[in-house]
Structure formats: C-alpha cells, structure tokens
Amino acid sequence: MAAPANRRPGFSRRAQYGLFLGYVIAVAGMLVAVLLLVIAIIDPRGFAAIKGAALDATTPIAGAGRGAVRGIGGIGEWISDYIRAGSQNAALRAELEAQRRELIAARTAAAENERLRRLLDLARESENEVAIARLVSSSYDSPRRLATLSAGTASGVRVGQPVRAPEGLIGRVLETGRWASRILLVSDGASSVPVRALRNGVPALAAGRGDGMLELRTLEVGINPFRRGDVLVTSGVGGIFPPGIPVAVVTGFSGDTAIARPLADPARVDYAVVLSVYQPAAAGPLEAATGEVAAGPVNAPAPAQGSNATPR
Amino acid sequence: MNNRIASSEAEIALRDARRRFTPVVSILAITALGALLPIVTQMPLLPDFGLLALLAWRLLRPEIWTPWLPVPLGLASDLVTGHPLGQAMLAWTAIVLACDMIDARLGFRDYWMDWLIAAGAIAFEIVVAWYIALLMGADVRFSIMIPQLALSVLTYPLVTRLVLALDRWRLAR
Numbered sequence: 001m002a003a004p005a006n007r008r009p010g011f012s013r014r015a016q017y018g019l020f021l022g023y024v025i026a027v028a029g030m031l032v033a034v035l036l037l038v039i040a041i042i043d044p045r046g047f048a049a050i051k052g053a054a055l056d057a058t059t060p061i062a063g064a065g066r067g068a069v070r071g072i073g074g075i076g077e078w079i080s081d082y083i084r085a086g087s088q089n090a091a092l093r094a095e096l097e098a099q100r101r102e103l104i105a106a107r108t109a110a111a112e113n114e115r116l117r118r119l120l121d122l123a124r125e126s127e128n129e130v131a132i133a134r135l136v137s138s139s140y141d142s143p144r145r146l147a148t149l150s151a152g153t154a155s156g157v158r159v160g161q162p163v164r165a166p167e168g169l170i171g172r173v174l175e176t177g178r179w180a181s182r183i184l185l186v187s188d189g190a191s192s193v194p195v196r197a198l199r200n201g202v203p204a205l206a207a208g209r210g211d212g213m214l215e216l217r218t219l220e221v222g223i224n225p226f227r228r229g230d231v232l233v234t235s236g237v238g239g240i241f242p243p244g245i246p247v248a249v250v251t252g253f254s255g256d257t258a259i260a261r262p263l264a265d266p267a268r269v270d271y272a273v274v275l276s277v278y279q280p281a282a283a284g285p286l287e288a289a290t291g292e293v294a295a296g297p298v299n300a301p302a303p304a305q306g307s308n309a310t311p312r
Numbered sequence: 313m314n315n316r317i318a319s320s321e322a323e324i325a326l327r328d329a330r331r332r333f334t335p336v337v338s339i340l341a342i343t344a345l346g347a348l349l350p351i352v353t354q355m356p357l358l359p360d361f362g363l364l365a366l367l368a369w370r371l372l373r374p375e376i377w378t379p380w381l382p383v384p385l386g387l388a389s390d391l392v393t394g395h396p397l398g399q400a401m402l403a404w405t406a407i408v409l410a411c412d413m414i415d416a417r418l419g420f421r422d423y424w425m426d427w428l429i430a431a432g433a434i435a436f437e438i439v440v441a442w443y444i445a446l447l448m449g450a451d452v453r454f455s456i457m458i459p460q461l462a463l464s465v466l467t468y469p470l471v472t473r474l475v476l477a478l479d480r481w482r483l484a485r
Contacts, residue, residue, distance in 0.1 A: 022380055023379045023380075024380070024408075024410075025380035025383070026379035026380040026405050026409060027378070029382075029383030029401065029405055030383075030401070030402055030405045031340050032383075032401070033383070033398035033399075033401035033402035034402060036398030037397070037399065037400070037444060037483040038403070039397075040397055041396075041444075041448055041450070044448065047397055050391070050397075051391070051394070052392075054391040054392060058347065058348055058392055062348045062349070080479065100481060104364075130379065136350060137349060137350050137352060138352040138353055139394060140346075140349070140351060140358040141346070141352050141356055141357075141360045141441075141460060142356055142393070142395055142441050142445065142449055143356055143441060143457060144395075144450050147352055148394075175394075188450055188452050189445065189449070189450030189452035190448065190451075191444075192371070198467055207451075208452075208455070209452060210355075210356075210450065210452030210456050211354070211456040212354030212355055226361065265354070267351075267352040267353065282431065285466045286324060
C-alpha cells in the first residue's frame with residue numbers, strides 16, 4: 001500500500017498551519033505525559049481520586065466474567081488429576097502419615113506456647129479482618145504484578161493494608177476506589193516482604209521477580225541458609241504484615257539466591273482477606289512512629305534494608 | 313438488503329457518524345475489552361490490545377489521523393488498565409509520530425513492512441513500560457517480558473483482520 005505521497009494539504013495557509021498545530025499538540029501531549037510520569041514516580045499516591053474512580057468503573061465488569069473463567073481454567077488441572085490419581089493417592093497417603101505425626105507435635109507446642117504466653121502476660125495481637133472480597137483481575141500486559149480486589153474504602157480498605165488468602169500472603173493494598181482496590185502482589189518487583197524460614201528461623205526479604213516467583217535476600221553473604229522445600233512465613237518485622245502468615249516455599253536456586261514460589265496463587269484463590277496493618281504506627285509518618293515501634297514484638301534482627309518500602 | 317441510498321437527513325447523519333467515529337470507538341472498545349479480561353496472571357503475557365488496534369488502524373488508514381489523537385486514547389488506556397498515568401500517552405503518541413516519519417521517508421509499504429513496523433512499535437512500548445516500572449521501583453529482568461513481546465507480535469495480524477472488517481463495514485454503502 002502506498003503511503004500518502006505528500007501530507008502537505010495544498011496551498012491553503014490555514015490548512016498547513018492546522019496540520020502543523022496538530023504536531024505541536026501531539027508533542028505537547030507527550031511532554032504532559034512525561035510530566036504525569038514524573039509525578040507518578042515521585043509521588044505514587046498522586047491522582048489517587050482519578051485512578052480510584054476508574055477502578056470503580058471497571059471492576060464490576062471484570063468481576064462478572066471471573067466465575068466463568070475460573071471454571072474453564074480448572075478443566076486442565078482436573079484432567080491431569082484424574083490421570084495421575086493412582087500415584088498421587090500413594091504419595092498423599094504417605095504424606096498424610098507424616099503430617100499427622102507433625103500435627104500432634106504442633107498441637108503440643110501450641111498449647112505450651114499458649115501457657116508460656118499467659119505466664120509472660122504477653123497480649124497476643126489478633127489479626128483484624130477488615131474485609132473479605134474476591135480478586136477479579138490482574139495486570140496482564142505490564143511488568144508490574146497488580147491485581148484488582150472487589151472491595152474498597154466503603155468496606156474499610158485503606159492503602160497499605162496486607163491482603164492474604166487461606167493459603168498464604170497475597171500482597172498489599174496499593175490504590176483504593178470506593179468499591180474496588182488495587183493490590184500489589186508479593187511477586188511484583190517493587191514488593192518486598194520480611195520473612196523467616198520456619199525450619200531454622202533465618203530472616204530474609206522476599207522480593208518479587210515479576211514472573212510469579214520470589215527472590216530471597218538474606219543479610220548473610222556467601223552461604224545460602226535455605227533448602228529446597230523450606231516454608232517461609234512473615235516475620236512481623238516492619239510492622240505491616242502480621243507475623244506467621246505463610247508466604248512461599250523454596251523451590252530452587254539461581255546462583256547464590258534462593259527462589260521461592262508463593263503459596264497463595266492469586267489466579268486460584270477464591271477469596272482474599274484484607275487485614276488491618278499489624279502495627280498502625282509503622283505505616284504512618286516516621287515522627288508518629290518513633291517511640292511506639294520499639295515496644296512492638298520485633299522478634300528478628302533489625303529490619304535492615306528498609307524492609308517495607310512504600311509500595312508504588 | 314437495505315437501501316443503499318440514504319433516505320433521510322437522520323440516516324445521512326448516522327452514516328457520517330459511523331464513518332467518522334468507528335476507528336476511535338473501536339480502539340477504545342478493544343482497550344477496555346482487554347483491560348477488563350477477568351483473568352489473573354502471574355506473568356506479563358497478553359498483548360496490549362489497544363495498541364495493536366491503534367497500530368492496525370494507523371497503518372491501514374494513515375490519512376484519517378490527526379497527530380495528537382493518541383494522547384487522549386493513551387490516557388484512556390492508562391486509566392482503564394491501571395498503568396501509571398502517562399505511560400501509554402507517551403508511548404502511543406511517540407509511535408504514531410514515528411509512523412508519520414516512516415511514511416514520509418518510505419514511499420511504499422506492504423503487509424510485511426506493516427508487520428515489521430508494528431513489531432518495532434510493540435517492542436518500543438514494552439521497553440518503555442519496563443523502564444517506567446524500573447524507575448518506579450519494580451526491579452525485574454527484561455527477559456520476563458519476552459513471552460508477551462512474542463505473543464503481541466503474533467497477535468498483530470489477527471487484530472489487523474478485525475480492523476479490516478470494521479473498515480469495510482465503516483465504508484460500506
């Protein structure tokens with residue numbers, strides 16, 4: 001196909017200026033876009049009202065189709081389960097035996113724990129559920145891993161609150177609309193969650209890699225304290241995430257860093273629970289927090305590396 | 313078959329509106345349709361359908377576009393998909409301006425040329441999105457974007473087919 005040979009619209013000065021003006025407006029638009037991006041980078045919470053309104057408008061439509069898509073997505077798994085039923089049955093039975101023994105040990109430990117806690121008169125800070133909602137969609141064409149949740153400020157959801165599923169941690173609230181909010185998933189590149197390994201209590205930061213996996217950054221250099229299969233739970237350091245929420249399981253290594261897979265797959269979870277910030281002082285400005293945080297249940301080494309950088 | 317000759321002023325207005333607004337409305341609709349897909353993915357995988365539609369329209373009908381039209385279209389895309397405001401505004405406008413420059417230098421382009429230009433534009437948008445994410449603190453390797461890049465380039469001909477059908481309907485008499 002031949003391109004239009006000449007964009008010059010004839011001898012009319014007015015038409016020529018009109019065409020030129022179009023280009024001027026386009027370039028000005030690009031400059032405005034750059035300005036908007038700079039604002040977005042410097043202050044991620046700018047334009048919250050506009051983005052929240054857009055979120056409110058689009059979420060119900062995505063939410064309506066979610067049920068159908070979940071049904072279709074499950075078919076492949078259902079078939080493979082059927083084929084592998086025999087070997088899976090044997091493996092599960094062996095696993096159940098092992099789990100049962102561990103469960104008894106865990107129950108004993110929990111009772112012991114409760115008794116010691118009462119002895120120490122240590123108040124257990126409960127996880128306050130703010131809202132229960134569905135994950136309706138996620139970013140699909142950008143390097144960010146953001147999901148949309150069907151609950152917003154009307155249900156008490158606020159920016160910064162942690163979100164979990166029964167299986168484990170999902171992420172944090174990033175933007176809120178009135179009836180919907182956007183979640184920064186733990187696998188996003190800007191997310192980092194302070195965790196510790198259940199087996200040996202080694203603290204680490206679980207940072208997202210953007211492809212659904214997490215990278216474990218430890219304070220130690222050289223030796224890798226993790227093993228394949230290690231379960232990581234939130235440590236409570238930083239005061240945002242309540243301690244003890246399962247986060248990920250170590251699946252492999254890439255060079256010196258351990259790679260972990262999140263336990264809660266946002267594509268599969270039915271419902272997500274929004275929790276209140278573990279220690280509200282930690283989410284506020286620094287001046288308000290000084291003096292209060294020091295008294296909190298910090299049970300791991302200092303939260304180095306700014307463990308809970310503000311999500312963007 | 314209905315009458316090919318418009319019988320009333322209202323019908324003329326309707327046909328005129330169809331001829332004028334089909335491109336813009338279809339781009340907005342495809343953007344919204346893509347953004348509202350009720351799926352949750354763990355990786356960037358699916359193409360930015362709005363950009364593909366814009367490219368297909370721009371390469372098919374260069375003469376109907378004013379250079380600034382991608383600015384509002386990009387803003388709408390940013391709002392609907394939840395990208396940082398300005399990302400698609402910047403990338404889409406730059407892409408359309410680059411298309412104008414290519415058209416001014418290139419006397420002639422065929423289907424394969426169009427596909428090549430579209431592939432370049434898609435790669436440009438993905439690099440921009442990745443770099444902006446990097447600036448915003450999402451430190452991810454570029455290699456995770458490659459499946460999306462490949463899939464977008466392969467989806468372009470399908471979107472072109474759709475746009476061609478719309479164009480035929482738009483100009484039908």
